[in-house]
Amino acid sequence: MAESMSEDHVELILPSDTPRSILELRLATLELLDDGVWISETDGNVIYRNVAAAAMEQMYWSHGGHVGTIEDVVFNPGVLQLLRDRGRWSAEYHLSSGDEDGARVSSVAMEMQLLNAQGIPGIAFHARDVSREWSREQTLQDRNVELEQAYSRLKETQTQLLQSEKMASIGQLAAGVAHEINNPIGYVQSNMGTLQTYVRGLLNLLDSYERWASELSDGASAAREQIEEIKRQIDYSFLRDDLLQLLEESREGIKRVKKIVLDLRDFSHRGQTDSDEWMSVDIHRGLESTINIVWNELKYKAEVQRNFGDLPAVECMPSQMNQVFLNLLVNAGQAIKERGVISVTTTCLDREICVAIADDGVGIAPEHLKRIFDPFFTTKPVGAGTGLGLALSFGIVKNHHGRIEVESKVGKGTCFRVYLPLRKHGRNNLGQTAPGTTV
């Protein structure tokens, strides 16, 4: 039966004149092995086991009753059927040893195959304790995980670096553009102001004409008719009302351009000027005051939950960090369409703190997630955002040698995490180094 099943089975062919002493030596050699060796009949009845095999049985199978006897576990009908089907069966078991605490885990690699020795079919079963190999493999796997983590961190750093490169070149561009725009905006704004004065003057004059026109004698009715005709043609009453509104709207538009240019300039000047002072501050106070500032925008749609942890004083440029929090809070508010919750969570980690600002708003589409820190990238309606808020925040946090992470699910919400080192990075300015600083 076994012969027909598989080509995998082993033929043990010994010359018929093999001296008996050689057979004895073979058996003796088997006894010397550290690996367990069993030989059974095809029905699983064990007819031989070497010393190591007996010890292993004692240790892993028959003892303690964890798994059962070797007959239950290995030489059982299921395994034998598999063996007959495939000619070979192998497995690896991880067993806690008989110790009560069960802390040590032994690993056993097992292999069973069909034999045929000079027409006598049988089964050879071989087991090896691979605990050491297995623990080595475990270590390797752990290392691998560590390496993978290091790799992903490296990749993240690289993207951040790329991002900063991009920022730097855009920053240079922005500085030039800002100056070019400031000139025309300068005179357009001033002219609009003057125009408003002019228009008010002209309207005054018109009103005066109106009054006198109504007092024109009847003989001048032709003149009066002509005036009325022109008024109809130009829709005078509407024009009069709309004129001032138009001017106001135009000024509003210029104000917006001004804001964009100002943001741009801020953006390009980050890192070049050290005008903002480094201070050791309580981040919670900054968060509170920033929440107060945006409260007017938030109060109708969001509840702000504060989950403040214990934070030590953090060395940073507070006005800049507050701007980051402001941007994140405003974004969180804008992500909430009807009503929602914004949570502000602070935690102290090893050498850094984390400020997480999360909303349960619309979330960011995966294809946008990569671009949110790009300058001018915005999904807000025209006029609502310049697309510089997050780019600016990114730059500020980078200047602090911190990082921003974002996690978002469409329809579930978004969470921005800002990590800041406790101490200013690489301080070497005279008189600023506090004793005991380890950075």
Next chain:
Amino acid sequence: MPRLMLVDDEINILNSLRRALIAMPAGTFSDPLVIETFTSPSLALARAGESVFDLVISDYRMPEMDGVAFLEKLRDVQPNVARMILSGYADLKALIAAINRAEIYRFIGKPWDDHDLALAINQALEHRALVLENARLADLVRVQQGRLSRNELAVKRLEERYPGITQVKRQPDGSIDLEWDEEL
């Protein structure tokens, strides 16, 4: 009437400044301003050799020379003129040069606010008037103490009104040298 000189290479800026200052509500300035505008710093300097100005507002970035260089040269001609820079370009180096070298009274960013500008102009004019008044009174005291002759005082006054007039160069033959542009 206070005399104002505006210098910017962009004519639109000059026009809007002039309009804004003239259209200011009555009473903004104690006296109506006389405004002259120049798109070229060197033309402005030439004009400064002919007529006294109380205040000059200059752009920083101009093709011929930057605002700081222009104001320095202007100060050589008219040491008492109040100086301001109006610029859309505000890097730290420009700012330091403007304060340390051109000794400006104000640095105003573009786009500017008309009312803030008017306020700055008023303050600059008051400041200049005070400085001049102070100098005049000091001269008067010197004359009274006999440390300054009436002649010298007259020359000083003349120089104030006609800058450069007391430094007329003469050729060896005694004729007056009118080519003093290189001194500017």
